[in-house]
Amino acid sequence: MKLVVTGATGFVGQEVIRLALQNKxxxxxxxxxxxxxxVPNHTASEADTSKLKSIILEDWGQPYPEQVLEQLKGVNACVWTLAVTPTKSKDVDFEEVTKICHDYTVNGLQSMTSVAEKPFRFIYTSGVTVERDQTKTLPFLQDYRLMRGRVENAVIDIAGKHAPAVEIAITKPGGIEGPGHPKSEALTSIWAQFGSTPWVHVSELAAAMIEQGLSGVSQETLWGNDLQKIGSSILKAEDYAPMD
Ligand SMILES: NC(=O)c1ccc[n+]([C@@H]2O[C@H](COP(=O)([O-])OP(=O)(O)OC[C@H]3O[C@@H](n4cnc5c(N)ncnc54)[C@H](OP(=O)(O)O)[C@@H]3O)[C@@H](O)[C@H]2O)c1
Known part of the structure; x- marks a missing residue:
């Protein structure tokens, strides 16, 4: 399988790459x-790092250029983790945050679909607090949460138009723990209001997303408990990223 990872320098994206490199x-x-x-830290010594190809995309808001499409040709799945997270969004103009979170994702899905193998599986990383229902009034981070909800609606809509050639999975974890990202009590109480599994280990999330790309989408929306169940059933103890 040929897998594309976006947000590849980030916390979740690096873990997806680390586990993908050791997946035969x-x-x-x-x-x-x-x-x-x-190549991510803690990549296993037996992992085949020659499988990693770094492609630079300069303008994420336009249909991808021919030379990038050429290298994406035949892709089977994409794990999309590129976004401005809620914490980082406080320092960025909301219009820019919307462009990065919404427009880049929609454009990425459309560009990749044009050169992908079918079925093409697009695994989108969202969050438990993201709201699809645009009529709702939300007690905190309303603009951001509704905007990310519009992204979820948009990718579902695009997949529907291409069905069954494009499959979508939307992952909605609460907190993600991992190296440099310990659990916090304050956040546990927030995430707990939204679901039964407030925290997912980044390795479980990454393994579950890779599995959806490899074996097919089991359900359109995957919550924290789904991700933990799938991820923990795949990983051996030594596969988890160490909490350094
Ligand atoms: N972290 C959590 O606890 C948590 C919890 C629930 C859901 N999530 C969701 O999981 C996803 C991934 O989160 P994360 O923690 O991995 O985020 P992250 O570490 O901040 O990584 C974000 C990635 O997006 C890229 N990016 C941001 N702005 C960009 C731009 N203008 N152009 C190109 N690339 C850009 C960054 O690339 P550069 O290095 O080039 O900036 C980076 O690779 C997000 O959707 C987030 O909302 C995260």
């Missing part, structure tokens, strides 16, 4: 980013 069913891992993507 994945023959090619394309890291699509605005800068060179290194």
């Amino acid at each position: 069913s994945i023959t090619s891992v394309v890291a699509l980013a605005r800068k060179e993507v290194p």
Whole structure:
């Protein structure tokens, strides 16, 4: 399988790449980013790092250029983790946050679909607090949560128009713990209001997303408990990223 990972320099994207490099069913891992993507820390010594290809995309808002499409040709799945997270969004103009979170995702899905193998599986990383119902009034981060909800609606809509050639999975974890990202009590109480599994380990999330790309989408929306169940059933103890 040929897998594309966006947000490839980030917390979740790096873990997807680390696990993909040691997965023998994945023959090619394309890291699509605005800068060179290194082999992640803690990549297993037996992992085939030659499978990693770093491709730089400069303008994410336009249909992808021919030379990028050429390298994405035949892709089977994409794990999309590129976004401005709620915490980081506080320092960025909301119009820019919307462009990055919404427009880049929609454009990415459309561009990749044009050169992908079918079925093409697009695994989108969202969050438990993201709201699809645009009529709702939300007690905190309303603009951001509704905007991310519009992204979920848009990718579902695009997949519907291409069905069954495009499959979508939307992952909605609460907190994600992992190296440099310990659990916090304050956040646990927030995430707990939204679901039964407030925290998912980044390795479980990454493994579950890779599995959806490899074996097919089991359900359109995957919550924290789904991700933990799928991820923990795949990973061995030594596969987890160490909490350094
Ligand atoms: N972290 C959590 O606890 C958590 C919890 C629930 C849901 N999520 C969701 O999971 C997803 C991934 O989160 P994360 O923690 O991995 O985020 P992250 O570490 O901040 O990574 C974000 C990625 O997006 C890329 N990116 C941001 N702006 C860009 C731009 N203008 N052009 C190109 N690339 C850009 C970054 O690339 P550069 O390095 O080039 O900036 C980076 O690779 C997000 O959708 C987030 O909302 C995260």
